[in-house]
Amino acid sequence: VDDSVEELQRRAAPDPQVIRLGGGLPAPEQFPRAPLARAFLRALDDAAAPALQYGFPEGSARLRRFVADSLQARGAAVDAGEVIITSGAQQALAIALEIACRPGDRVGVDRTTYPAALDLLRTRHLLPVVNGDESPRRRAVAAAPDAAAVRARYCMPALGNPSGRGLDLRARRGLLAGGGAIIEDDAYADLRFDGPAPIPLLALGRERVFHLGTWSKTLCPGLRVGWLVPPRRHLARALRIKRDSDLQANSMAQAIVDDYLASVDFGARLVRLRRFYRQRAARMARALTRHLPSWHFCMPQGGFAIWVEADVAADERALLDAAFDEGVVFDPGSQFRAGGAATPLAMRLCFSAVPADALEEGVRRLARAWRRLGERPRMPLTPALSPSETGRG
Amino acid sequence: VDDSVEELQRRAAPDPQVIRLGGGLPAPEQFPRAPLARAFLRALDDAAAPALQYGFPEGSARLRRFVADSLQARGAAVDAGEVIITSGAQQALAIALEIACRPGDRVGVDRTTYPAALDLLRTRHLLPVVNGDESPRRRAVAAAPDAAAVRARYCMPALGNPSGRGLDLRARRGLLAGGGAIIEDDAYADLRFDGPAPIPLLALGRERVFHLGTWSKTLCPGLRVGWLVPPRRHLARALRIKRDSDLQANSMAQAIVDDYLASVDFGARLVRLRRFYRQRAARMARALTRHLPSWHFCMPQGGFAIWVEADVAADERALLDAAFDEGVVFDPGSQFRAGGAATPLAMRLCFSAVPADALEEGVRRLARAWRRLGERPRMPLTPALSPSETGRG
DSSP, rough: OHHHHHHHHHHHTTTTEEEEOOSSSOOOSOOHHHHHHHHHHHHSSSSTOOOSSOOOTOOOOOHHHHHHHHHHTTTTOOOOOGOOSSSSSHHHHHHHHHOOTTTTTTEEOSOOHHHHHHHHHTTTTTTTEETSSSHHHHHHHHHHHHHHHSEEEOOOOSSSSOOOOOOOOHHHHHHHHHSSSEEEEOOGGBBBTSSSSSOGGGGGGGGEEEEEESTTTTTTGOOOOEEEEGGGGGGGHHOOOOOOOHSSOOOOHHHHHHHHHHHHHHHHHHHHHHHHHHEEEHHHHHHHHOOOSSSSSSOOOOOEEEEEOOOOOOOOHHHHHHHHHHEEEEGGGGGTTTTTTOSSSSEEEEEETTTTTOOOOOOOHHHHHHHHHSTTOOOOOTSOOOHHHHHHH | OOOHHHHHHHHTTTOSEEEEEEEEEOOOOGOOHHHHHHHHHHHHSTTTTTSSSSOOTTOHHHHHHHHHHHHHHTTTOOOOOEEEESSSSHHHHHHHHHHHHHTTOOOEEOOOOOOOHHHHHHTTTTTEETTSSSSHHHHHHHHHHHHTTOOOEEEEEHHHHHOOOOOHHHHHHHHHSSOOOOEEOOOGGGGBBTSSSSOOGGGGGGTTTTEEESSTTTOOGOOEEEEEEEEEGGGHHHHHHHHHHHHSSSHHHHHHHHHHHHHHHHHHHHHHHHHHHHHHHHHHHHHHHHHHSSEEEOOSSSSSEEEEESEEEEHHHHEEEEEEHHTEOEEEEEEEGGTOOOOEEEEEOOOOSSHHHHHHHHHHHHHHHHHHHSSSTTTTTTTTTHHHHTTTO
């Protein structure tokens, strides 16, 4: 992520006047505060207070069982003993990459993908190449010797971020037909608008797939509790890397999630969340159609965002600055592309954490910024961002 | 850590009949449950609920300020912006080693040291060598070319684990006189029985020292909140590694610690904790003198444990098995030695989480196990541990 873009996003974060259509945050009004508070108080009642004490590196036995049961219900052969509770899905991804790849390796990624995964690849000296299975043209690329040499493929088959779309059967087959490890990021799988999570790639390639997930989207991200199911032969090493990294996921959040899952109907919660986010998605789609009819997008199948493309080579950074001036921010599309390309102009617009009225107003402000850009195509940086600030870090 | 030893410790953990003189856990009755519960409920009251939401990778601004203020009060030039909140001190150590060392490097460690640090060195293909400054004989070794070639030195100057002793002025000077980076683990610094934490090495070598600490010992480990102060030139990279590893330390624990520190007199808590653990240390020392007069130890200057040596080549594993039979477990000394040597027989005996009566009884059981070992010096594995179990992992 470009440092000056991050600086702008940080400036926008605490400003109540700015509508944030970026960030990928879950809706705070959907955090189950009262049940979480009850879970915490119950955990404190225990004399030995395991919620406050050290725990084992693999994590809570009941959480591991919950993950294994969920995956079994989706057709994957997973025992509770094969699940590692991690400090969020990001740590699971870091562990999977450490096992599957060596510096210099090529790693397949979706055409648009999770920016923190791209950052991690960069830090580890891994070269992202686009998974070759999403279009006939790209399939041809995938058949070339270079593309075949990827060491691992990182993907979000159930639901992509930022695309908001799941992979179709052909794309899934393409991933499985390619060689190397598959890192299946299932973060949004439970938030498909059309119902329960689909069959994971893990069910079709138990010994090649590193499967990772999280409660960050369906409960709250601040807990930092996720999981990793590695291929069985890598389980011991994955657990060692986990322990070396930070000993264990935090006991308190694990105890709270554990108690919460045991005391509520989590499936019913997921049904409510899907309806809630589907409504927000529809509202944003309507606002886009109304106020920015020249932009295009695919209606998301789930998740938190709509991926929008303008099909022109406008200046992404200038649009971001103009939008900030108008009181709205978004996630620039270049952050989601392996090569960092800003063309064609694209962006991730998150509907997840924005109330209905603000959603429409945010899109309206974005449309105003877009019109201003049309008037002055090569807009300079706004005075609000002085060179010394944009040069930070 | 030997897998079969870990297996035994895991079997002992849930058994109320077994007195655990190992583990290095803080006393659960010292967890400030009511204030933590109040802090959590207050954090949930916030409409935006930052305690449940994503946060920035560097962590809470107020916690960073608290750490910087504490270190400034001890003479180190640290700004809040130079502190990274980590997922416990272990993560801070992992980041420091990643920056300071490359695979194959030699890393200095104290003669007895933190086992998870030794594990991490092993995984990273780093070779531990004993810091050469603890005795005149070792100083001579340090002067040899090989010893000078260590890339970094890991140490606990304020208070060692398991030694329970701080480094004296000569040893501190020796560390600073050696080349390379210094990784200063300050985990127990606030729990010296004689009063406030001493001047850290960070104050004497701001541009060479990676300083790390944690609230695990003084509040509760289950929160997993620690910190890293890297040399300034490594700050950006350290932050990038932190973000790539797990995005951020968990927001909930950060919010709770933040609120807790703002609402209590933390200095007064430290005074109480020092007295509490000093009393437990004295009790264990008396029990050892009474029941195991042939063993010797230095009275700890703080922390959670006494490092005991028997000065004989007894079979460590046999003693552990005999002790488990008698209903007591301890941390075998070999785990704390860079080379894994089990001779002379040594162990870490933790007084921290054991009530007064159980402390004396635990040492009595240990003495019984020791006498049994004297009767049968080459004791086989107990039947309780079958070969298949000990062969796990």
